[in-house]
Amino acid sequence: MLDGEGFIASLLSRGITVKNKRVWLAGAGGAASAIAWALAEQQVSELIIYNRTPEKSAELIRKLSHSFPATQIVAGDNIPRQVDIAINGTSVGMGEGLAMPFSLDALDPRTLICDIVIFPENTALLTQASRQWPHAFNVLSVRVVLIREYR
Template sequence: MLYKACVFGNPVSQSKSPFIHEEFAKQFDIKFAYSKASPEIEAFTSAANEFLADPDVLGANITVPFKEQAYQYVDELSPHAQRAGAVNTFVKRDERIIGDNTDGIGLIQDLLRNKVKLKGARVLLIGAGGAAKGALPALIDAQVASVHIYNRTVERARDLLLNLSEDGDCQLSVYEDEENFDLIINATSLSLQEKVPSLPDFIYGESVVCYDMVYLNKPTSFLRHAKKAGCKVCIDGLGMLVGQAAQSFYLWFGKMPDVEPVLVKLRKALQAQ
């Protein structure tokens, strides 16, 4: 049987999700057709309806800018999606669409794979959209000491914190002018536009780890800026992408793929571009 899934995003041309899932499927000798879909923002619901109506479809992944629409679309939410307030994975179950969020799992796994110390860390999370929503509960569960949220629109940052203000012992606040961070995470898509967040350079110290959820075939604009400002450890989001994809694959097939060989292949392919 040929199973099907896709990734919804706009833009989505740069997505490596089809390659990743095809590599995962090979590990288990599964026939899996994974495609890309890029509807206009107002057409997301109709596009999702049409795709998910196919009986061979197991689900879909959702990326920028559809994660919050996806949250409203589904019939049921997983605990991860409920806490995040955003959905990045659809899973079909008995004619119902379950919304899940694997972003946080992928992020934490990649940070740990890169030997980033999370317990007790002071974190600056840039952005308050779907990606940040997925990351925040996972950071709290990883026992970071504090998370400061920076967003261009302060009200959105406050809204993000509102639902999680009593979730665990982590101190949560909107960023003001703090400078002592252990980890800075860019959860915006600014790097896809070759832009950087409007933050002061003094936050990027030598001991700070800077992580960009965006990945490209070269260091992103955020990571280049952070390095120029003094940051020594700069990590892009390729490992997070593969990690969250592995969790989505597990939700669809009940099988957890090996991430490492896929990440190595993908990195080589990107560097060759």
């Protein structure tokens, strides 16, 4: 669950809240699941989860829906649309790969684009987002520290 707490803390440190936001999340693995739980705890209005393995996202949606019945949690497809926040919660884009975890084509320039990949610093997703929306205030990148120290 630390990944989720770290993700929310990263957003809050930038003055960004997720309450009542419509969020699209790619991934249903460990980090993405933790982020999904944290988003639901923060009372997003809708959480749309896409995973290449539909059974995995369906299981996560079932668990989240049981714990957060007031939050609309649904399966999505691989193209985020009309959301406030779009998150890559997968390893796609890590390392030297140029793969994109999702298309930006259907997103509004005000959509917050988040990528949990920490290497390289400028992933293909964030590079394309900043080209497509050249104004810094239109595209925000969020770096998430995956390991937090507790003293």
